[in-house]
Amino acid sequence: MCGIAGYIGDRNAPEILFDMLKRLEYRGYDSAGIACISDQGVTVFKDKGKVDEVRGKVDCEKILSKTGIAHTRWATHGEPSEYNAHPHSDCTGRFIVAHNGIIENYKDLRAGLTGRGHKFESETDTEVIPHLIEELYTESFEAAFREALKKLRGSFAIVAISTLEPDKILIARKDSPLIVGLGNGENFIASDTPAILPNTKKILILDDFDYGVVTKNSVAIKDIQTGDELKKKVQTIQWNIKQAEKEGYPHFMLKEIFEEPEAVKNAIKALKGVEDIAKKLTRYKRIYFVACGTASYAGLMGKYLLERFSIPSDAVSASEFRYSTINTIDSDCAIIAVSQSGETADTIASVKKAKDKGAYILSIVNVLGSTLTRISDDNIYTYSGPEIAVASTKAYLGQMTSITVLGLYLAREFGKIDGDYVNEIIDDISNLPGKIQQILSNEDEIKELARKLSDKDIFFYIGRRLNYPTALEGALKIKEISYVHAEAYPAGELKHGPLALLEKGVPVVAINPNDDLLEKMDSNIQEARARNAIILVVGENGDLKTPMIDPLLSPILYVVPLHLFAYYISVFKGLDPDKPRNLAKSVTVE
Ligand code: F6R
Secondary structure, X not given: OOEEEEEEOOOOHHHHHHHHHHXXXXXXXXXXXXXXXXXXXXXXXXXXXXHHHHHOOOOHHHOOEEEEEEEEEOOOOOOOOOOOOOOEEOOOOOEEEEEEEEEOOHHHXXXXXXXXXXXXXXXXXXXXXXXXXXXXXXXXXXXXXXXHHHOOOEEEEXXXXXXXXXXXXXXXXXXXXXEEXXXXXXXXXXXXXXXXXXXXXXXXXXXXOEEEEEOOOOEEEEEOOXXXXXXXXXXXXXOOHHHHOOOOOOOXXXXXXXXXXXXXXXXXXXXXXXXXXXXXXXXXXXXEEEEOHHHHHHHHHHHHHHHHOOOOEEEEEHHHHOOOHHHHOOOOEEEXXXXXXXXXXXXXXXXXXXHHOOOEEEEEEOOOOOHHXXXXXXXXXXXXXXXXXXXXXXXXXXXXXXXXXHHHHHHHHOXXXXXXXXXXXXXXXXXXXXXXXXXXXXXXXXXXXXXXXXXXXXXXXXXXXXXXXHHHHHHHHHHHHHOOEEEEEEHHHHHHOHHHHOOOOOEEEEEOOOXXXXXXXHHHHHHXXXXXXXXXXXXXXXXXXXXXXXXXXXXXXXHHHHHHHHHHHHHHOOOOOOOOOOOOOOOOXX
């Protein structure tokens, strides 16, 4: 949700900033801009469009600047346009700001500032920030910046520069991620690690209510309220630069689908502490999986898995949990938050509220050092590597692997499952990467199926129990990257309404593991077939063929052809699966 960047050092700032923005583009891509300080003063260039389109209009070499800030936008307030694109300036052009988040009290602030003669040029909430700094400035940029921050409500990650003090970038964070990458005689600021990976692996992570003063040779992080300097630990990013590049694949999404075997391997490698966590979980009367989007389907699969072993649990979308389920939470509850980014606003808010009510918090997260990991009692990392495509794929497999192992250990702790059977399934999990690879080697068949169906304007996905979430995930992937209507239903629900929509040629994807409900699923498939629907079965003898697998592990395997299928539907429609319209990765606003 918007990417922000900053650079201060001895190199050409515009080039570096556009490179950084390109690596943050998954966070938003409706407009982009840079503001750089040079001997000629400040140069601001911004426009509607993706980073490369905007970059193409700027002669970076002509801007002789070594300090600047930048932004790639996902519009919240105001349509994508040149005037709404960041960075934004005050009336005098002396204070320039880029921002990720939402300033909730911007209307009041704007009215007050307008009353004092300030002129606004955009519809954004962000523009109040440079005007506030202008209003509060007496003799110190830092002092005015800090006073301005105290007046903001909502969420923000901010980078700011001033022509009055061109040797520094000021930064701040509340509820939106921000890191500083530490170089030699240069420093980098970014919303996320992929932006700084080519330059440094050493980072400082800002916490909520931190602000900072960054020069080319120093970084001071301070407390917004007191102004006191804070000690921050330098952390080392574990990812390498190659992981954040396409490496010959046409899209990140395809690369990430082909990394699914690795994602399962990595999730298993990292599961050492899980037995202890499972022991801890036995203390709680009720377990809630809380997450958004694809991660919420991994959570829903977790609920079905625990119910399979008679362990009470629920899975609730974080955007609902924080306002409704939260009223039922107390210290007898355990929350399992699931998130690739660890920065999703609704998930974080749910966790914070549940924590206040005394619940135990376990997070299953991909990004190390992310906000969620720092507010949880325990973390299970999935180590899926950077996921750049907006649509989550490999991270989902990592999440489901971790949740499955956790669920099995928990069932064993509760005495609901035989220890030998658990060991057997864990062995089976280690065979999963090979089985996923087998599915991926059928890429051409899946591609051909997608080609044939790429002109359809509606898809149905059906599944039962553990694979109902697989159906939801399959449908979501089609929706978000192909803009085609797709509905997922528990298979038994079809005849309670949606069957009315089935007619000749409508594709119905049926997730059909070889388990005790196979015959029930077959009946549901027949019901659809009788309406002349096109049936695509995912399973051992299906149209989207999958290797033999213990039904408990089938959700981890059966989603793989669905990811590939959705990817190719999008490609055959001539769309960019990496950057679906209206969406962005890492949803840091409510
Ligand atoms: C769908 C997708 C989103 C995310 C959701 C949660 O393909 O990517 O639905 O799963 O925004 O994001 P995280 O996992 O980062 O909390």
